[in-house]
Amino acid sequence: MAVSDGQTTKEEVGSTPVEATAPTAFDLENQSTATARGTGTGGGVTEIVRRWKREDIIKRGSLALRGLALLFSLLSFIIMASNNHGDWKNYDQYEEYRYLLAIGILSTVYTGLQALRQVHELSTRKHLLQQRTSALLDFFGDQIMAYLLISAASSAVPLTNRIRESADNLFSDTSAASISMAFLAFFALALSAMISGYKLSTQSYV
Amino acid sequence: MAVSDGQTTKEEVGSTPVEATAPTAFDLENQSTATARGTGTGGGVTEIVRRWKREDIIKRGSLALRGLALLFSLLSFIIMASNNHGDWKNYDQYEEYRYLLAIGILSTVYTGLQALRQVHELSTRKHLLQQRTSALLDFFGDQIMAYLLISAASSAVPLTNRIRESADNLFSDTSAASISMAFLAFFALALSAMISGYKLSTQSYV
Numbered sequence: 001m002a003v004s005d006g007q008t009t010k011e012e013v014g015s016t017p018v019e020a021t022a023p024t025a026f027d028l029e030n031q032s033t034a035t036a037r038g039t040g041t042g043g044g045v046t047e048i049v050r051r052w053k054r055e056d057i058i059k060r061g062s063l064a065l066r067g068l069a070l071l072f073s074l075l076s077f078i079i080m081a082s083n084n085h086g087d088w089k090n091y092d093q094y095e096e097y098r099y100l101l102a103i104g105i106l107s108t109v110y111t112g113l114q115a116l117r118q119v120h121e122l123s124t125r126k127h128l129l130q131q132r133t134s135a136l137l138d139f140f141g142d143q144i145m146a147y148l149l150i151s152a153a154s155s156a157v158p159l160t161n162r163i164r165e166s167a168d169n170l171f172s173d174t175s176a177a178s179i180s181m182a183f184l185a186f187f188a189l190a191l192s193a194m195i196s197g198y199k200l201s202t203q204s205y206v
Numbered sequence: 207m208a209v210s211d212g213q214t215t216k217e218e219v220g221s222t223p224v225e226a227t228a229p230t231a232f233d234l235e236n237q238s239t240a241t242a243r244g245t246g247t248g249g250g251v252t253e254i255v256r257r258w259k260r261e262d263i264i265k266r267g268s269l270a271l272r273g274l275a276l277l278f279s280l281l282s283f284i285i286m287a288s289n290n291h292g293d294w295k296n297y298d299q300y301e302e303y304r305y306l307l308a309i310g311i312l313s314t315v316y317t318g319l320q321a322l323r324q325v326h327e328l329s330t331r332k333h334l335l336q337q338r339t340s341a342l343l344d345f346f347g348d349q350i351m352a353y354l355l356i357s358a359a360s361s362a363v364p365l366t367n368r369i370r371e372s373a374d375n376l377f378s379d380t381s382a383a384s385i386s387m388a389f390l391a392f393f394a395l396a397l398s399a400m401i402s403g404y405k406l407s408t409q410s411y412v
């Protein structure tokens with residue numbers, strides 16, 4: 001039991017990347033046995049570098065997903081807000097479309113703030129919030145936002161179908177476009193919530 | 207580095223509970239230091255027992271949540287299926303209600319099968335599927351089912367509101383009851399998905 005297994009080493013690396021020289025010092029002698037035992041329990045230098053790369057990919061992937069969610073929810077809310085064609089063809093006559101607009105604005109604000117925070121953290125390498133707080137915020141925020149987005153998008157679909165039965169015009173097409181954007185934002189956020197859950201769990205909280 | 211930290215010990219216990227005597231043998235001498243360092247990194251006997259208890263609570267809690275989800279989705283689907291009062295007051299005239307009924311049936315079948323499997327595993331202590339497969343199935347199944355349930359429930363809400371504006375009768379009340387049951391099933395499954403995500407992550411897959 002000279003060297004702890006991969007799980008432990010990873011946690012040490014994850015929390016304080018600066019101290020990585022200490023683990024590598026005693027990991028070196030066990031590198032051959034570690035690689036012989038397979039990647040699951042290895043603790044060698046290559047293993048640490050690989051873990052770093054993976055964490056970097058996860059960070060960038062999470063940022064990319066948030067960016068996509070921001071783009072799609074911004075589009076959804078702008079398209080719906082511009083959906084005024086007079087008479088009965090105004091979005092604010094229908095509670096479903098008002099709901100979709102509200103959730104679109106909420107999602108834009110949420111993903112915008114999260115993306116800003118992540119970009120700031122990636123560029124300055126400083127953390128605005130405690131790691132635990134931010135991991136919890138990420139996970140629950142993404143999850144709740146994803147539920148709200150799919151709820152708003154699915155509530156607006158039947159109304160659009162019903163309008164299309166009688167009249168297929170610019171109003172129904174614009175609504176359909178906004179709904180599609182909300183669905184795309186939902187997919188991005190649902191994936192992002194999964195990544196946040198993974199990050200939360202590797203920090204051994206919950 | 208005589209003893210690995212809590213994370214490692216926990217993983218060993220989680221995969222093969224029968225081998226717990228081996229870790230305790232060398233954990234005994236470090237028990238005092240382990241408890242002195244706090245609960246987060248301890249590896250003593252009490253720590254192992256506590257972890258077993260926690261895993262047991264998680265298992266039972268997950269089963270209870272699945273049971274609740276089964277009950278609520280069964281109610282939702284039965285109430286909606288019995289919602290026939292002739293003329294325009296039949297559920298199958300409206301696509302939202304048909305969608306809710308379909309998702310209710312799907313959710314009943316899914317949670318029923320999962321609860322059966324869990325009860326079987328708890329009573330016989332044998333696993334029907336590989337641990338990894340079942341953890342992945344649990345997480346993605348619960349998550350997708352939760353998204354479907356909230357989607358169906360929220361799509362049916364505006365229609366019920368609209369019917370209530372003109373006529374407040376047994377038909378709209380029964381629909382509202384079915385929708386509420388679907389929302390309750392959603393809450394149970396969303397919690398269950400979080401627990402499944404936690405179980406998935408402690409087995410160090412993904």
